[in-house]
Amino acid sequence: MKDLIKQYLDHGLSRRQLVSGLSALGMSTVAAKAVAQNLSPVAQGAAPPTAAAAAPTAIREVEGNGGRLFVEQLKSAGVEYIFFNPSTGDHPIFDALVDVAEIKLIKGIQEGAVVAMADGYARASGRTGVVVVANIGLPNAMTQMVNTWKDQIPMLVAVASIDQNALGRDQWQETDHHELMTEPITKWFWQVQSTAAMAETTRRALKFAATPPCGPVFLSLPTNTLEEHAKTQVWERSKFDVPMRIRPDKDDVEKAARMLIEAQNPLISIGDEITWSGGQKELIELAELLGAPVAGEMGNLGYWSKPFPTRHPLFIGTVLRTMRYPGKPDVLLNLGNRWGEFAALGTKLISIRLDPASLARGAPVDLGMVADLRLAIADLNAAVRSMATASTLKQIADQRAAKVRAYSAQMAEARLAIARGLSDSSPVSMERLGIELEANLDRDACYVADVDSGKTMDPLMAFGGDDKQYFGTGPNVLGWGMAAGFGVKLARPDAPVVSVVGDGSFLFSGPQPLWSMARYRAPVTVIVLNNHSYNNERNRIWNSAGRQFETARDMTCYNGDPDVDFAKAASAFGVEGETVKEPSGLKDAFARAKSATVEGRPYLLDIHIKREGLGAVSEWHPPYSVADLRTRKV
Amino acid sequence: MRVALSGLVAFAVAAATPALAQNANPLPAGDGRDIVAVACSQCHYLGTIAKIRDGAAGWRMYVDNMVLRGAQLTPAEIDKVVDYLSLNLGPGANLPPAKPVTLPDGAGKNLVETRCELCHDLERVATIERGRAQWPAIVANMVARGATATPEEAKTISDYLAANFGN
Ligand SMILES: Cc1ncc(C[n+]2csc(CCOP(=O)(O)OP(=O)(O)O)c2C)c(N)n1
Ligand SMILES: [Mg+2]
Numbered sequence: 002m003k004d005l006i007k008q009y010l011d012h013g014l015s016r017r018q019l020v021s022g023l024s025a026l027g028m029s030t031v032a033a034k035a036v037a038q039n040l041s042p043v044a045q046g047a048a049p050p051t052a053a054a055a056a057p058t059a060i061r062e063v064e065g066n067g068g069r070l071f072v073e074q075l076k077s078a079g080v081e082y083i084f085f086n087p088s089t090g091d092h093p094i095f096d097a098l099v100d101v102a103e104i105k106l107i108k109g110i111q112e113g114a115v116v117a118m119a120d121g122y123a124r125a126s127g128r129t130g131v132v133v134v135a136n137i138g139l140p141n142a143m144t145q146m147v148n149t150w151k152d153q154i155p156m157l158v159a160v161a162s163i164d165q166n167a168l169g170r171d172q173w174q175e176t177d178h179h180e181l182m183t184e185p186i187t188k189w190f191w192q193v194q195s196t197a198a199m200a201e202t203t204r205r206a207l208k209f210a211a212t213p214p215c216g217p218v219f220l221s222l223p224t225n226t227l228e229e230h231a232k233t234q235v236w237e238r239s240k241f242d243v244p245m246r247i248r249p250d251k252d253d254v255e256k257a258a259r260m261l262i263e264a265q266n267p268l269i270s271i272g273d274e275i276t277w278s279g280g281q282k283e284l285i286e287l288a289e290l291l292g293a294p295v296a297g298e299m300g301n302l303g304y305w306s307k308p309f310p311t312r313h314p315l316f317i318g319t320v321l322r323t324m325r326y327p328g329k330p331d332v333l334l335n336l337g338n339r340w341g342e343f344a345a346l347g348t349k350l351i352s353i354r355l356d357p358a359s360l361a362r363g364a365p366v367d368l369g370m371v372a373d374l375r376l377a378i379a380d381l382n383a384a385v386r387s388m389a390t391a392s393t394l395k396q397i398a399d400q401r402a403a404k405v406r407a408y409s410a411q412m413a414e415a416r417l418a419i420a421r422g423l424s425d426s427s428p429v430s431m432e433r434l435g436i437e438l439e440a441n442l443d444r445d446a447c448y449v450a451d452v453d454s455g456k457t458m459d460p461l462m463a464f465g466g467d468d469k470q471y472f473g474t475g476p477n478v479l480g481w482g483m484a485a486g487f488g489v490k491l492a493r494p495d496a497p498v499v500s501v502v503g504d505g506s507f508l509f510s511g512p513q514p515l516w517s518m519a520r521y522r523a524p525v526t527v528i529v530l531n532n533h534s535y536n537n538e539r540n541r542i543w544n545s546a547g548r549q550f551e552t553a554r555d556m557t558c559y560n561g562d563p564d565v566d567f568a569k570a571a572s573a574f575g576v577e578g579e580t581v582k583e584p585s586g587l588k589d590a591f592a593r594a595k596s597a598t599v600e601g602r603p604y605l606l607d608i609h610i611k612r613e614g615l616g617a618v619s620e621w622h623p624p625y626s627v628a629d630l631r632t633r634k635v
Numbered sequence: 636m637r638v639a640l641s642g643l644v645a646f647a648v649a650a651a652t653p654a655l656a657q658n659a660n661p662l663p664a665g666d667g668r669d670i671v672a673v674a675c676s677q678c679h680y681l682g683t684i685a686k687i688r689d690g691a692a693g694w695r696m697y698v699d700n701m702v703l704r705g706a707q708l709t710p711a712e713i714d715k716v717v718d719y720l721s722l723n724l725g726p727g728a729n730l731p732p733a734k735p736v737t738l739p740d741g742a743g744k745n746l747v748e749t750r751c752e753l754c755h756d757l758e759r760v761a762t763i764e765r766g767r768a769q770w771p772a773i774v775a776n777m778v779a780r781g782a783t784a785t786p787e788e789a790k791t792i793s794d795y796l797a798a799n800f801g802n
Contacts, residue, residue: 319705321677326707408709412702415710419699432703457703546683553759613700615683618776621765624802
């Protein structure tokens with residue numbers, strides 16, 4: 002027994018091996034675990050000198066408990082932040098972080114906010130968001146992981162879980178195979194099998210998360226694997242990075258280029274994969290080379306980024322099934338747009354996608370390519386140039402571009418005229434807010450949008466290119482925006498960041514993200530677009546012309562009773578704010594928000610907004626009172 | 636008009652379903668119908684449009700809003716579409732059968748019965764209580780949309796509704 006204990010203290014044995022060794026010698030499991038427990042603080046002790054003294058190389062040997070191995074592997078992979086909310090079982094991770102200055106801890110006070118902070122950080126930095134939350138808080142985290150999953154953002158979510166020796170006993174916080182919960186919304190999920198496998202499994206998780214098409218992965222870390230010791234390698238990112246900077250097939254590119262040059266009425270549909278590949282400049286070059294109209298985001302839902310400058314004269318707005326303008330395309334070039342493949346007789350569809358799984362998933366594709374969008378568009382540009390003389394190309398492009406410009410200029414003017422016509426209403430119209438935001442936000446601002454009907458403001462503003470950078474979510478799982486704004490600010494401390502959230506959206510996350518903004522002094526401007534309603538949800542529901550529509554009874558969406566005071570909520574969480582009820586108050590309110598952020602403080606504007614669409618005027622809601630149900634006053 | 640919980644789903648289905656199946660065109664004949672049938676069926680079905688009755692101001696509001704959302708209509712076409720909608724789906728036009736609602740007696744009953752059943756039936760007006768203070772605003776909204784009422788008549792109507800359907 003002495004030998005076993007010595008081996009354990011010398012890190013030659015894992016805790017599990019010690020327990021089974023002691024059991025083999027006839028000790029009861031309970032007693033064996035007690036011995037192991039008593040010894041563990043000694044074994045965990047100070048960081049083994051070998052690791053601490055090791056010279057930084059691409060591959061290092063590290064010895065320590067599982068928590069330390071997890072942290073050391075993250076550090077070697079270049080992880081800067083862990084977004085977290087603690088539980089008892091993951092203490093070895095946080096213990097290890099006491100001595101690892103390279104990784105900073107960012108705390109969120111609800112798991113959804115933790116994930117959305119990491120998600121915003123990942124979108125703005127291109128790096129993997131790393132999240133550690135409590136086992137039992139996993140379902141909270143999962144709501145926001147849906148945004149991460151659908152938009153293919155790299156993220157590692159880890160929880161400390163039940164000790165492997167006790168697994169399956171239906172302990173009070175145990176749900177069998179909890180990692181399976183994450184199956185439909187992760188690229189990969191795994192339970193770490195031993196401390197010796199900790200670093201390797203963590204690497205694999207990081208690799209899966211960050212290999213495009215990216216996405217969240219989930220790791221379950223049994224507490225014994227975090228507590229027991231092992232000596233293993235940790236690798237730098239370069240040793241397990243899968244670049245996926247794939248060029249498309251040369252012949253296919255030439256075919257596509259020929260189709261585009263010969264097209265009478267080409268249309269380019271664009272999506273987020275261009276943003277992820279960093280192909281925005283190449284896209285502008287291609288559109289201008291062909292003089293082809295570019296269409297992007299779809300309806301009120303849609304893309305999380307705007308990869309083409311929305312005020313570029315070749316940008317014509319939404320991709321629609323039937324484009325009245327510029328008429329039916331004879332060639333539709335879909336670039337990195339998951340929903341941009343439309344089938345129509347007489348239209349040839351070329352689709353270039355980073356994600357093979359959703360290429361040709363619904364519509365028949367004439368020419369499909371899987372590639373990095375930046376490289377693919379650059380190759381396409383080169384092929385187009387090589388196939389026609391500059392003057393021929395210019396001739397084709399100029400004629401077409403002139404028509405597109407005329408259309409986009411006319412529509413921009415029409416939109417502005419509509420918006421101006423609505424701009425004096427009180428409470429503030431969404432259109433007025435759009436005009437004011439465009440006038441008041443800095444051109445290099447990051448605009449983080451998590452508001453449903455508020456997206457009608459988007460076409461009144463300029464995004465992409467040298468203009469504001471847009472961050473939203475494709476699936477619109479609300480409660481993302483404030484926390485994501487924090488993450489964007491963390492990734493881009495030198496850019497002004499504004500989060501625009503609906504009153505509904507705010508209440509899905511609750512004020513919790515403000516807590517992190519206050520604690521870490523994140524100068525983000527939060528705008529609550531407060532129309533006292535799930536406005537767009539009601540639009541959609543009433544749009545089915547059912548009984549609520551017929552009787553004008555809004556059974557579900559009116560939020561104005563109670564009338565939540567968001568500025569007051571912010572103040573309870575240490576964030577200054579104010580309420581704006583009239584359009585005339587906007588300008589000064591923006592100025593106050595700006596001076597707060599310039600001084601390094603977050604600021605919240607609760608802007609009362611006019612509801613729009615079907616049923617907008619109604620304040621009626623089903624009048625139930627629980628107090629009235631009582632037969633005695635208790 | 637819409638097929639599922641989100642515009643996105645409507646879009647996805649629209650993309651995958653043959654055009655004919657979706658667009659059994661419920662719109663009444665009239666100048667401008669063809670534009671509406673195409674421009675207004677890209678993101679949702681036309682059914683609800685055909686069920687709405689509204690004045691020109693109300694229709695313009697919807698159409699303007701759709702242009703901001705991405706409907707492809709030039710300014711001249713916007714006017715044409717609003718004209719079509721307010722003529723063919725305006726107050727009193729092609730009304731579906733109304734649900735019978737019996738109103739309590741009182742000054743204003745007659746006005747409500749004659750002025751307030753032209754765009755929707757009285758089930759929308761006089762079956763549930765709304766805040767007393769809301770009624771003048773609701774009536775003003777209806778007048779702005781195209782209900783005919785002098786300021787005195789509007790006051791009579793809102794007083795009547797507040798007295799009988801106010802809380
Ligand atoms: C987490 C989550 N729950 C429910 C929904 C369904 N939903 C879609 S829009 C919406 C209302 C949004 O209200 P708000 O944020 O105030 O936006 P508005 O339309 O009023 O601008 C709801 C509840 C959702 N998208 N996400
Ligand atoms: Mg709202």
